[in-house]
Amino acid sequence: MEIHPRPLLSVEGLTVEIAGANVVDGISFSVAPGKVMALVGESGCGKSLTCYAMLGLLPPAARRSGGHIRLDDRDLTALSQRDMRKTRGKDISIIFQEPSASLDPLTTVGAQIAAAYRTHHNVPRAEAHARARRMLADVGIPDPDRRFHQYPFELSGGMCQRIMISIALICSPRVLVADEPTTALDVTIQAQILDLMKKLVAERGTSIVIITHDMGVVADIADDVAVMYAGRIAEIAPVQTLFEKPQHPYTALLLASIPKLSDAPKADLATIEGRVPTPNEFGAGCRFADRCPLATEKCRAEQPPLFDRGGGHRSACWHIDRMAEIREVAA
Amino acid sequence: MLNYTVQRLIQALVAIFGVLTIVFVIMHLSGDPTLLLVPQDASAEMIAELRHQLGFDRPIWVQYIDYLHGLTQLDFGMSVVQRVPALDIVASRLPYTIQLAAGALMVAIGIGIPSGIIMATMRGSAIERILAAIVVTGQSVPTFLSAILLIFIFGVTLRWLPTSGASELRAMIMPSIALGALSMSTFARMSRIAIIDELGKDYVRAGLARGLSLGQTVFRHVLRNASIPVITIAALEIGNLLAGAVIIETVFAWPGIGQLAIQSIQSRDFLVVQVIVLLISFVYVLTSVLADLVYVVVDPRIRLVR
Numbered sequence: 223m224e225i226h227p228r229p230l231l232s233v234e235g236l237t238v239e240i241a242g243a244n245v246v247d248g249i250s251f252s253v254a255p256g257k258v259m260a261l262v263g264e265s266g267c268g269k270s271l272t273c274y275a276m277l278g279l280l281p282p283a284a285r286r287s288g289g290h291i292r293l294d295d296r297d298l299t300a301l302s303q304r305d306m307r308k309t310r311g312k313d314i315s316i317i318f319q320e321p322s323a324s325l326d327p328l329t330t331v332g333a334q335i336a337a338a339y340r341t342h343h344n345v346p347r348a349e350a351h352a353r354a355r356r357m358l359a360d361v362g363i364p365d366p367d368r369r370f371h372q373y374p375f376e377l378s379g380g381m382c383q384r385i386m387i388s389i390a391l392i393c394s395p396r397v398l399v400a401d402e403p404t405t406a407l408d409v410t411i412q413a414q415i416l417d418l419m420k421k422l423v424a425e426r427g428t429s430i431v432i433i434t435h436d437m438g439v440v441a442d443i444a445d446d447v448a449v450m451y452a453g454r455i456a457e458i459a460p461v462q463t464l465f466e467k468p469q470h471p472y473t474a475l476l477l478a479s480i481p482k483l484s485d486a487p488k489a490d491l492a493t494i495e496g497r498v499p500t501p502n503e504f505g506a507g508c509r510f511a512d513r514c515p516l517a518t519e520k521c522r523a524e525q526p527p528l529f530d531r532g533g534g535h536r537s538a539c540w541h542i543d544r545m546a547e548i549r550e551v552a553a
Numbered sequence: 554m555l556n557y558t559v560q561r562l563i564q565a566l567v568a569i570f571g572v573l574t575i576v577f578v579i580m581h582l583s584g585d586p587t588l589l590l591v592p593q594d595a596s597a598e599m600i601a602e603l604r605h606q607l608g609f610d611r612p613i614w615v616q617y618i619d620y621l622h623g624l625t626q627l628d629f630g631m632s633v634v635q636r637v638p639a640l641d642i643v644a645s646r647l648p649y650t651i652q653l654a655a656g657a658l659m660v661a662i663g664i665g666i667p668s669g670i671i672m673a674t675m676r677g678s679a680i681e682r683i684l685a686a687i688v689v690t691g692q693s694v695p696t697f698l699s700a701i702l703l704i705f706i707f708g709v710t711l712r713w714l715p716t717s718g719a720s721e722l723r724a725m726i727m728p729s730i731a732l733g734a735l736s737m738s739t740f741a742r743m744s745r746i747a748i749i750d751e752l753g754k755d756y757v758r759a760g761l762a763r764g765l766s767l768g769q770t771v772f773r774h775v776l777r778n779a780s781i782p783v784i785t786i787a788a789l790e791i792g793n794l795l796a797g798a799v800i801i802e803t804v805f806a807w808p809g810i811g812q813l814a815i816q817s818i819q820s821r822d823f824l825v826v827q828v829i830v831l832l833i834s835f836v837y838v839l840t841s842v843l844a845d846l847v848y849v850v851v852d853p854r855i856r857l858v859r
Contacts, residue, residue: 310761318758
């Protein structure tokens with residue numbers, strides 16, 4: 223059996239509340255040094271809020287009402303605002319979905335990277351600029367000396383995401399959170415950005431938490447996957463295990479909905495019937511029950527815990543003995 | 554960028570030409586100007602004589618060409634009351650109005666913009682509510698009323714400040730406040746909206762995510778981005794201040810062009826009025842050109858793209 227190294231980042235029972243409803247409800251997962259954890263789920267499942275909660279950047283309407291975030295031995299949720307600011311961008315960084323909008327339109331990209339370094343290091347401007355230039359080269363931007371003096375509107379979306387990655391990594395953080403980093407980009411650029419992220423993980427040993435709804439991205443980059451549904455983790459497993467042997471009906475249906483080349487041309491795309499319940503529709507039972515082909519009275523009455531399926535694989539379902547039925551439904 | 558500048562200057566020239574033409578047309582639409590100049594009991598011959606003397610009996614387009622030609626020579630005609638060039642009369646009063654407008658602009662920007670910043674960044678706080686009340690007051694109390702209230706409180710009751718005239722520097726305090734109050738509210742509201750708008754943008758969240766405080770993010774990134782709409786307002790407000798000076802200067806007996814405008818209207822000295830109207834129009838055009846050029850400095854997207 224694989225020996226799990228001590229986690230670098232662990233999220234323990236994280237709960238986020240908006241207007242009295244737990245939109246993130248007791249999420250736990252951990253990431254080992256240099257590993258990539260993917261959080262997967264539909265829009266509104268709470269994956270982005272989980273990320274923002276990790277950086278202490280929840281929007282004003284949302285509030286962390288429980289749980290802890292540990293980075294090494296430090297509990298980030300116990301830090302003062304001031305200490306959390308010193309941690310953000312230095313020990314834990316984030317890149318966003320819309321790279322162009324995440325840069326100040328009126329400042330050159332080089333100056334923005336250098337400023338990110340100087341936020342956490344008291345060094346002369348010239349030194350920060352030199353580091354920023356090296357960083358531009360590291361993230362694969364051709365002609366960094368020219369790009370340094372350009373403004374965000376002069377760069378493509380893919381270039382802007384490389385700039386965001388430079389800003390996020392210039393202080394050599396331990397953890398990089400990536401909130402749908404490739405969603406707004408062209409498919410070819412997506413692959414380049416993912417390759418870049420993999421390279422940086424390998425070189426620097428940075429751990430990544432990546433949020434996506436794209437199973438292709440997951441397969442490409444992740445070591446472990448947590449599938450989220452309506453604010454809870456439905457299933458969490460090493461990536462290969464999850465793809466080969468999903469142990470939750472939602473995961474199985476999600477995987478079945480990915481179009482395959484072997485599908486008949488113009489065949490209807492597989493979908494999951496129904497919709498995600500809104501927070502005030504959450505009942506006592508499993509939140510997927512209304513859409514689940516395996517659901518029984520027990521599912522509606524009682525929330526299944528995350529059962530350990532062995533090998534780091536856990537899933538929240540009462541009926542995995544009937545998973546074969548899902549494969550029939552999906553086929 | 555050169556293109557952009559040239560384009561803006563051409564637009565300004567067209568606007569100025571339009572203003573000159575409109576002023577000319579209005580002057581002649583309001584009837585035969587000769588009738589304004591003669592005593593009520595003048596005979597028909599006297600009127601015809603004067604009309605011929607002043608050239609008002611020529612075809613309108615000849616008068617128009619003549620008017621434009623005169624303007625190119627900086628000849629705005631003679632004041633019919635004082636018999637000196639209208640331009641000289643306005644020029645002698647202009648420094649007072651510039652002084653007053655500068656004071657009002659200091660009040661407007663110096664109080665308005667910081668208030669806008671505070672209202673945008675400290676939403677829901679007590680200080681925001683206090684400032685909001687001041688802004689609404691400045692915006693809704695008519696200038697002539699606030700001017701009279703100021704005179705009553707600080708001039709008559711407390712006797713801290715002179716009630717009228719321009720004999721000493723502190724005499725400009727009250728007129729500056731009265732004139733700047735409306736602009737101050739406009740600056741406060743516009744900068745508040747611009748900043749709130751910017752605060753919702755992704756780059757602000759990204760700034761916080763790299764470890765900046767909200768204050769640092771505002772001062773390093775937000776203010777510059779929010780300044781673009783505020784510059785537009787500033788250009789308009791400078792023109793508005795000159796127009797507002799007409800009322801304020803009358804209330805405070807301030808010897809600027811606003812007071813002159815009222816006096817000239819009353820004495821039917823229409824060429825002086827014409828100079829003042831043209832001057833205020835030029836200021837509007839000039840400040841909007843200046844604003845366009847300031848955008849170029851602030852926003853690289855204008856500088857580099859066009």
